[in-house]
Amino acid sequence: MTAADQDRNISSSFAKGLAVLAVFDAETPSMTLAEIARRSGQDRATARRGALTLVQAGYLRQDGRMLSLTPRVLALAGGFLQANQFGRRVQPVLNRHARQMQIEVTLAMLDQGRVLLLAQSTVEHGHVTYGFTAGSHIPLAHTSLGRMLLAGLPEEEAAAGLAETDLPRHTEASLTDPAAILDRVGEARAQGYCLTDSEFEAGITGYAVPVSRPGQTPIVAGCSAPRGQQPEADAERLLRGLQLCAAELRQAEAVDHL
Amino acid sequence: MTAADQDRNISSSFAKGLAVLAVFDAETPSMTLAEIARRSGQDRATARRGALTLVQAGYLRQDGRMLSLTPRVLALAGGFLQANQFGRRVQPVLNRHARQMQIEVTLAMLDQGRVLLLAQSTVEHGHVTYGFTAGSHIPLAHTSLGRMLLAGLPEEEAAAGLAETDLPRHTEASLTDPAAILDRVGEARAQGYCLTDSEFEAGITGYAVPVSRPGQTPIVAGCSAPRGQQPEADAERLLRGLQLCAAELRQAEAVDHL
DNA sequence: TTGACAGCGTTCGCAAAGCGAACATTGTTG
């Protein structure tokens, strides 16, 4: 009861339960109650009630002492995707450009100090590396998508956003100095696109361009490919393709109210 | 406290909050508090607390008096998709077969008396009609996917499942007699595939085959296309393609523990 | 073998969280 008193309008039990649902991510597909409690920073008994409630609601499956998400959570995302007509207005555009560029195209935004993938084109010869999908989180600091997103924020917010995340060394090439990363972000802001090389995955170059209009919540499109023989030619071709894709998404006002 | 006493292990506030989150679907992208309360069958004050909590947690956005889902809900689905390696084990297979068949391929399962789309390939020339995505719900009774799913259940369960849903007449061809629909389901079970014609969308034929092994929770793959000049030839080609796709998914054990 | 221990899931009395009738506020109709 200090300064931040509990708001009578907020249901704390509900908030805690949501935290339980949110701890399930790529690294930990199934967990015990104690693990959930630890990850969500809650008492074991509290986590237990939340988990059991989720089981009853059908969002969680209990298998012995392990708990894991059920496909029903997809329905929650489905509500969002349909509300924003992703199936009609976003996915076809991504697919078409992906086809023309012969590369997988991803749409992303910021979420809690990470990059949240909103949609992904699907094309045959995609060099599948991690197998990210819509809803996946990827790092902010060492990906072209992340830096382009930061570039869409006012400078001080970008610095703040970067400060919130930790900076693991994914590869030898990963920049670890926040100032150096902010330099690259500034560069991306100035030139209207972002390139990264080998900072997240060795040998892979990332490309990203903004989709949202200045002032809106930043949305970006990007792609990644193994570094080829003529990096400059590749970059020019792919960035041109991404710019066309981004322009078309803007035109369709597909991402204006995110 | 009559017979159905409240379980001490279940957090009712949390369950009610989840119900609020779940009312957002394709038909109602944004709602007022009163509408949410009505749809979730809760008191307005209760719905309000749930909604405000969701706003604070970042899953809902408040815009005047309208509330709508934010992209963060995608992260919940992302947890499931990554846990089950959809990006690596399912999506590529669907994409490859879709490419070969030159048609959009969908993976689906049962959820609350409807068909829940789990994943969807995307090809260029897809005749985009509704713009469904992963997480979308489609009707159970009048789609080939739905009937094939019912065929994967024991007969009495299929009948029960069908009884739960209402049977709107989407088109003139929609079967409205439950017994007639169960006949088709039985047929699908017997022959190992399901065809429907114009029952959901006029002029569109749907094709579906089972993916899950007998006894598991039913999972099916399917596709749909405008009825062409040689329906039999189309059916043979598409069903063959779907069977190959389904076999490969089974082989990869991609959907065994759903 | 056994005692001590660490980690897990589960219980229960008490504090506080949230339910919903009642109220305030805003839009709508005759």
Added chain:
DNA sequence: CAACAATGTTCGCTTTGCGAACGCTGTCAA
């Protein structure tokens, strides 16, 4: 503009759910 209808918000009473405490199970060292 008065009467109404529908929405958003408050507050006292009750129910819910918090977390210390418990029992159980597997693990390690003496």
